[in-house]
Amino acid sequence: MAAQRVDFDLAIIGSxxxxxxxxxxxxxxxxxVLMVERATAGGTCVNTGCVPSKALIAAADARHVALEAGSRFPGIIASAGPVDMPALIGGKQALVEGMRAEKYDALIADYGWDFRQGDAAFAGTPEDPALEITSPDGRRDTVTAAHYLAATGSTPWTPIVPGLADVDYLTSTTAMELEEVxxxxLVVGGGYVALEQAQLFSRLGSNVTMVVRSRLASAEEPEVSLALTNVFADEGxxxxxxxxxxxxxxxxxTGGVKALxxxxxxxxxxxxxxxLMATGRRAVTEGLNLxxxxxxxxxxxxxxxxxxxxSTNPRIWAxxxxxxxxxxxxxxxxxxxLAVENAFTNAGREVDYSHLPRVAFTTPALAAVGLTDEEAKDAGISCDCRVLPLEYVPRAxxxxxxxxxxxLVAEHGTGRIxxxxxxxxxxxxxxxxGVYILEAGMTVDQVANLWSPYLTMAEGIKIAAQSYATDISRLSCCAT
Known part of the structure; x- marks a missing residue:
């Protein structure tokens, strides 16, 4: 039987x-390659996620540093006035547009794939899938491909709360478009986005209250919640x-909101x-006719x-x-x-999340890799843990x-981190x-005896490893 003729090797929904x-x-x-985008090229990260949020966080951090400089560093006098929110948002948007033009729009031209604006939905049958594309002017076109990739991202999600639909609430997306502080x-949620947004607006001048179901960063170590709760309390x-x-x-x-x-x-x-409802995100699949x-x-x-x-269709990936x-x-x-390599080269590669780093850009920041103490115990692993306060890290x-x-969470007996x-x-x-340490299967003894540059925060990893066998309170700050 003759091979099916297709318009493209790969058709991608999303950008x-x-x-x-x-x-x-x-x-x-x-x-x-065909890429179909219904909104703005670049997706969440450059348009409404990582880039704009971290740009605003950096600005808020600069203001906060100016306000607290005198209390941290003797002899330093600094001040900060009220925030010009329209100017701040304008600067953020200029950054976003510049990065989108350079890192997305320009790349489409450089690589030369077909980019089309419009809504895409699957049509046909499981054996013979196709994409129906509706352009902004209403014109419809049907294309076929050897393989398809759904990369439509996610969108802010809110739980069902009586009365929520009747108030003008913010999400992590709309909060970054505010024209005034x-x-x-009131921030609802305790995950990474909620943490970042709560501190961001507090540092811009808002009086912030968080409503959290359990504790801050509940999926991470309990020490994280305690540390960030204390930091947040200090910042009001x-x-x-x-x-x-x-x-x-x-x-x-008042014209504001009231929550019970x-x-x-x-x-x-x-x-x-x-x-601000910062209660998570959900996949964007509605209307794809999957x-x-x-x-x-x-x-x-x-x-x-x-x-x-x-996916459950061998020609459709996500x-x-x-x-x-x-x-x-x-x-x-x-x-x-990875999806492309598996689709076109039969590589058979699989995603391994075991050493996936995770970071929240609060100040101080939260970051983790590998298992928590509780996760290790749930996996039946006997662990030996050490918590090193930053007062023992010279850079801090x-x-x-x-x-x-x-x-550090280490396996009891072997010392493997x-x-x-x-x-x-x-x-x-x-x-x-930490990613490299875990990938290499290193032990606390190995890390404790590695070179580490003095007066770096990463030196704290070595000191934490040394704490398994040494009373670090009796170490010289320059002789670790």
């Missing part, structure tokens, strides 16, 4: 990190833990000028994939947030490239900021070093 990684890899393999802000952010929203309503007296929450067995009323081509989805709408990124996997852009880009002392810690968590300045870089 974010996963889509671009896939398109670049496929083009380098000599494949013809809210006098008071109120954290209401073990709280469940009962209802949301408009505050007629069950807190520690009682009911509490919380009021604020604005409400069921018509035999692609199964999960309870949250995510495309169900194997470790190879293949990558990035749409899979419901960890929502990091480096995960998305790995997914996209020099920075005049010892808020945080470094924690299974996990690393850090709260502190440059914690992300500490976690990056």
């Amino acid at each position: 974010g990190g996963a889509a671009f990684a896939a398109a670049i890899r496929a083009t380098n393999l000599g494949k013809s 809210p006098e008071t802000l 952010i109120r954290v209401t833990r073990r709280a469940a929203l009962v209802s949301i309503s408009r505050d007629a007296a 929450a069950d807190v520690a067995g009682g009911r509490e009323e919380l009021r604020a000028a604005r409400l 069921y018509t081509v035999g692609v199964k989805t999960g309870d949250r709408g995510e495309v169900l994939v194997r470790k190879t990124m293949a 990558a990035g947030d749409v899979t419901g996997h960890r929502e990091f852009v480096y995960v998305a880009s790995t997914h996209g490239a 002392l020099v920075n005049r900021d010892t808020r945080g810690f470094i924690k 299974l996990g690393l968590t850090a709260v502190g300045k440059e914690a992300g870089d500490i976690a990056a070093a």
